[in-house]
Amino acid sequence: xxxxxxxxxxxxxxxxxxxxxxxxxxxxxxxxxxxxxxxxxxxxxxxxxxxxxxxxxxxxxxxxxxxxxxxxxxxxxxxxxxxxxxxxxxxxxxxxxxxxxxxxxxxxxxxxxxxxxxxxxxxxxxxxxxxxxxxxxxxxxxxxxxxxxxxxxxxxxxxxxxxxxxxxxxxxxxxxxxxxxxxxxxxxxxxxxxxxxxxxxxxxxxxxxxxxxxxxxxxxxxxxxxxxxxxxxxxxxxxxxxxxxxxxxxxxxxxxxxxxxxxxxxxxxxxxxxxxxxxxxxxxxxxxxxxxxxxxxxxxxxxxxxxxxxxxxxxxxxxxxxxxxxxxxxxxxxxxxxxxxxxxxxxxxxxxxxxxxxxxxxxxxxxxxxxxxxxxxxxxxxxxxxxxxxxxxxxxx
Numbered sequence: 001x002x003x004x005x006x007x008x009x010x011x012x013x014x015x016x017x018x019x020x021x022x023x024x025x026x027x028x029x030x031x032x033x034x035x036x037x038x039x040x041x042x043x044x045x046x047x048x049x050x051x052x053x054x055x056x057x058x059x060x061x062x063x064x065x066x067x068x069x070x071x072x073x074x075x076x077x078x079x080x081x082x083x084x085x086x087x088x089x090x091x092x093x094x095x096x097x098x099x100x101x102x103x104x105x106x107x108x109x110x111x112x113x114x115x116x117x118x119x120x121x122x123x124x125x126x127x128x129x130x131x132x133x134x135x136x137x138x139x140x141x142x143x144x145x146x147x148x149x150x151x152x153x154x155x156x157x158x159x160x161x162x163x164x165x166x167x168x169x170x171x172x173x174x175x176x177x178x179x180x181x182x183x184x185x186x187x188x189x190x191x192x193x194x195x196x197x198x199x200x201x202x203x204x205x206x207x208x209x210x211x212x213x214x215x216x217x218x219x220x221x222x223x224x225x226x227x228x229x230x231x232x233x234x235x236x237x238x239x240x241x242x243x244x245x246x247x248x249x250x251x252x253x254x255x256x257x258x259x260x261x262x263x264x265x266x267x268x269x270x271x272x273x274x275x276x277x278x279x280x281x282x283x284x285x286x287x288x289x290x291x292x293x294x295x296x297x298x299x300x301x302x303x304x305x306x307x308x309x310x311x312x313x314x315x316x317x318x319x320x321x322x323x324x325x326x327x328x329x330x331x332x333x334x335x336x337x338x339x340x341x342x343x344x345x346x347x348x349x350x351x352x353x354x355x356x357x358x359x360x361x362x363x364x365x366x367x368x369x370x371x372x373x374x375x376x377x378x379x380x381x382x383x384x385x386x387x388x389x390x391x392x393x394x395x396x397x
Contacts, residue, residue: 001031001123003027003037003040004023004027004031004037004040004119004121004123006072006073006075007023007040007042007072007073007075007077008121009072009073010042010055010070010072010077010079011023011042011044011120011121012121013054013055014042014044014046014051014054014079017046017050017054019044019045019046019050020044020045020082020101020103021042021043021044021045021046021079021121022042022043022044022103022118022119022120022126023040023041023042023118023119023120023121024041024042024043024106024107024117024118024119025041025043025110025115026038026039026041026115027039027040027041028117028118028119028125029114029115029117029131029135031119032114032117032125032132032135033135033167035167039077039078040077041077041078041079041080042070042077042078042079042080043079043080043081043082043103043106043118044079044080044081044082045081045082045100045101045102045103046079046081047066047081047099048060048063048066048067048068048081048099051068051070051079051081052068055068055070055071055072055079057070057071057072058070058071059071059076061078064097065080065083065097066080066081066082066083066097066099067079067080067081068080081099082099082100082101082102082103082105082106083097083098083099083100083105083106083109084097084098084100084105084106084109085097085098085109085152103118103126103128104128107128107129107143108128108129108143108144109143110143111142111143111149111153111156111159111160112131112134112140112141112142112143112156112159112160112163113129113130113131113133113134113141113142113143114131114134114135114140114141114163114169115131116128116129116131116143117129117131117132129143129144134172138167138168138169138170139169139170139171139172140160140163140164140167140169140170140171140172140175141172141174141175142156142160142172142174142175142178146174146175146177146178146179147178147181147182149178150178150179150182150185151182151185154182154185154186154188154189155186155189155193155194155197157179157182157183157185157186157217157219158186158189158194158197158198158201158219159197160175160179161179161197161201161210161213161214161217161219162197162198162200162201162204162210164201164204164206164209164210164213165200165201165202165204165205165206165207165209165210165211166200166201166204166205166206166210167206168205168206168209170209171213171217176213176216176217179217179219180217180218183217183218183219183221183222184222186219186222186223187222191224191269191270191271192271194223194270195270195271195272198223198270199247199250199251201214202241202247202250202251202254203244203247203250205242207241207250208236208237208239208240208241211233211236211237212234212237214233215230215233215234215237220233224266224269224270225260225265225266225269225270226258229258232257232258232259233257233258235257235258236253236254236257236258239253239257239317239318239320240317240320240322241253241317242322243313243316243317243322243324244313244314244317245310245313246310248276248279248280248283248310249283249310249313249314251267251280252280252283252284252287252310252311252314253314253317253318255280255284256284256287256314256318263277263280263281263284264277264281267280267281279307279310282303282307283307283310283311283314286303286307286308286311287311287314287315287318290311290312290315291315291318295308295312295329295330295333297333297337297376297377297378298373298376298377300330300333300334300337301337301339301340301376305330305331305334305340308330308334309327309330309331312326312327312330313327337376338375338376338378338381338382339372339375339376339382342368342372344382345368345371345372345375345382346382346383346384346387347368347371347384347387349364349365349368351384351388352364352367352368355388355391355397356397367391367396370396371387371390371391374390375387
């Protein structure tokens with residue numbers, strides 16, 4: 001409750017000005033579940049202009065949605081006016097937002113009952129939709145009619161399955177049936193929004209359970225490049241996903257499990273950044289090599305420790321080894337490398353030109369590469385004179 005206490009002065013100030021105000025959303029849910037608290041959000045009957053007038057230190061980030069960031073005790077908090085939403089456009093966004101003075105009207109527009117619990121500054125729960133009961137039963141239940149909630153915003157179906165993965169809860173029967181019925185509406189949602197939810201699914205503590213629900217609800221059949229992947233997705237549920245430390249590893253392992261032959265195409269379709277695509281593909285390529293042979297100094301040097309560690313964790317998951325000794329061995333082997341990058345070499349192209357008394361050309365880059373590999377393999381020390389003597393002994397000068 002300590003973090004809520006720091007923000008409680010905002011609620012107290014709003015109430016002193018004659019407004020209602022409550023803690024709402026995921027932070028309240030996570031407090032009940034006893035999970036780490038993320039951002040703390042506040043809902044109020046005060047209109048945005050009233051909030052800004054009351055709190056001089058504010059940032060008007062989303063006035064059209066009623067949201068103002070209030071800075072209190074050095075921390076930013078989202079303060080949002082109670083609101084209802086009209087008919088939704090394209091199954092993803094409301095055509096308009098109306099500010100209201102009723103907490104109940106605000107809570108009833110939310111996705112799941114566990115996210116529709118409000119809390120006073122004293123810690124008293126305002127639970128109008130049996131959210132605490134759902135949490136106790138470890139169930140994900142929509143607020144009121146599931147069909148209505150998913151037709152309002154189809155992304156809520158992905159969010160529901162994401163919560164299965166992150167919380168370990170189960171989909172309540174009617175909620176699950178509605179996902180099966182309205183899954184096709186997900187095709188109206190921007191892939192960037194789906195990717196965010198899918199990544200949270202893959203990195204969730206209960207990822208296997210989330211993937212199982214993705215298959216059982218048939219929601220996977222409305223996702224890019226996964227339409228015909230039921231058996232491959234089920235294969236992914238046979239593994240332990242607990243050992244990954246980054247989202248890069250999770251995506252690489254997922255693509256390995258589903259046997260994706262063109263990972264770059266898949267990832268571009270899912271709107272990943274070029275940097276992320278590069279890293280995921282690098283892990284997959286390294287994994288392919290790693291399955292054929294163990295690490296040696298040259299392979300590890302060329303791969304780099306960042307990609308090597310991730311590839312090794314994925315490899316451990318594939319062979320179902322979870323003691324992490326091989327990752328530690330990779331780290332030790334990398335630390336023992338004479339150089340970690342070409343920048344650490346104590347020889348330059350100018351040195352070679354002076355020693356060989358030859359004109360510049362492709363031979364310089366080729367020679368640098370030979371020296372680099374020789375240093376990494378321990379065939380020559382990384383001192384300028386040692387390198388020159390080695391080149392002479394090998395008749396390379």
